[in-house]
Amino acid sequence: MRKRGRMQLDEQYAIRLSRLIEPAVLYLLGTGAAAHGYDLLSEVNAMGLTETQVDPGAVYRVLRQLEGEGAVASTWDTSGGGPARRNYELTELGRARLASWVTVIARRAEAMQEFAKHAQELLDKG
Amino acid sequence: MRKRGRMQLDEQYAIRLSRLIEPAVLYLLGTGAAAHGYDLLSEVNAMGLTETQVDPGAVYRVLRQLEGEGAVASTWDTSGGGPARRNYELTELGRARLASWVTVIARRAEAMQEFAKHAQELLDKG
DNA sequence: TATTCTATATGCCTCTCACATATAGCGCGA
DNA sequence: TCGCGCTATATGTGAGAGGCATATAGAATA
Numbered sequence: 001m002r003k004r005g006r007m008q009l010d011e012q013y014a015i016r017l018s019r020l021i022e023p024a025v026l027y028l029l030g031t032g033a034a035a036h037g038y039d040l041l042s043e044v045n046a047m048g049l050t051e052t053q054v055d056p057g058a059v060y061r062v063l064r065q066l067e068g069e070g071a072v073a074s075t076w077d078t079s080g081g082g083p084a085r086r087n088y089e090l091t092e093l094g095r096a097r098l099a100s101w102v103t104v105i106a107r108r109a110e111a112m113q114e115f116a117k118h119a120q121e122l123l124d125k126g
Numbered sequence: 127m128r129k130r131g132r133m134q135l136d137e138q139y140a141i142r143l144s145r146l147i148e149p150a151v152l153y154l155l156g157t158g159a160a161a162h163g164y165d166l167l168s169e170v171n172a173m174g175l176t177e178t179q180v181d182p183g184a185v186y187r188v189l190r191q192l193e194g195e196g197a198v199a200s201t202w203d204t205s206g207g208g209p210a211r212r213n214y215e216l217t218e219l220g221r222a223r224l225a226s227w228v229t230v231i232a233r234r235a236e237a238m239q240e241f242a243k244h245a246q247e248l249l250d251k252g
Numbered sequence: 253t254a255t256t257c258t259a260t261a262t263g264c265c266t267c268t269c270a271c272a273t274a275t276a277g278c279g280c281g282a
Numbered sequence: 283t284c285g286c287g288c289t290a291t292a293t294g295t296g297a298g299a300g301g302c303a304t305a306t307a308g309a310a311t312a
């Protein structure tokens with residue numbers, strides 16, 4: 001008997017658009033534009049890669065997951081004023097992960113643009 | 127007390143990539159490339175808009191939902207050999223729906239390509 | 253006759269998603 | 283000094299989506 005209902009997606013980087021939080025975070029950590037969750041939240045929103053405003057909870061969950069997988073590493077920063085920050089940095093594995101995402105996203109974006117072009121032609125014609 | 131957990135997404139056409147089944151179906155009905163579920167299934171897969179092979183159940187569910195919303199209309203076709211087919215055609219509302227999808231998809235595709243470009247530059251540099 | 257292809261449809265279980273809440277340090281104005 | 287708001291991190295929750303499986307059935311083919 002085979003397992004059922006289990007989310008299995010052979011394509012590891014299959015794009016559920018919300019998952020775009022992940023590549024966005026990896027990228028921002030790579031550029032150094034942001035290093036902790038709260039900043040990443042606003043930066044991700046500013047990028048516009050995700051279609052709607054991102055939920056803070058989603059960002060923190062992504063960060064914890066990425067850390068669990070070894071794609072990012074964190075250290076607590078209690079130096080500044082205000083609550084402690086958990087600063088993240090990209091690992092080598094994280095860079096590789098970002099590279100995989102780039103390939104998939106570029107391919108998918110192209111397919112979407114092709115579709116939009118053809119569909120627009122259809123609409124113009126009719 | 128406000129409702130919770132309800133899928134509310136102000137952006138009606140927010141892209142959960144799997145939902146790309148919907149615009150793909152609308153487009154294929156618009157072109158006349160396919161008219162019933164079983165054909166749509168293979169055509170949608172051939173298009174490559176969706177990242178993985180589409181589940182038959184998903185296509186039929188999308189069709190029923192679209193019909194419920196008035197975006198497509200169906201008639202049974204028992205003329206040919208084999209089991210009866212439910213033939214669909216696009217309504218005016220369906221065309222409008224497709225137009226909305228096109229706008230959103232084009233915008234999103236562009237954002238994704240921009241991201242891929244910048245991320246690739248980052249990876250090349252590092 | 254049984255297997256395969258066409259064709260439509262629903263059941264089920266897990267995971268995702270977006271909202272909500274919990275916790276807490278700090279600055280600032282009343 | 284009390285509350286308020288901003289910064290900051292994190293988890294809880296309920297509805298819906300996602301993907302596999304099965305049910306049904308006509309027709310062709312081996």
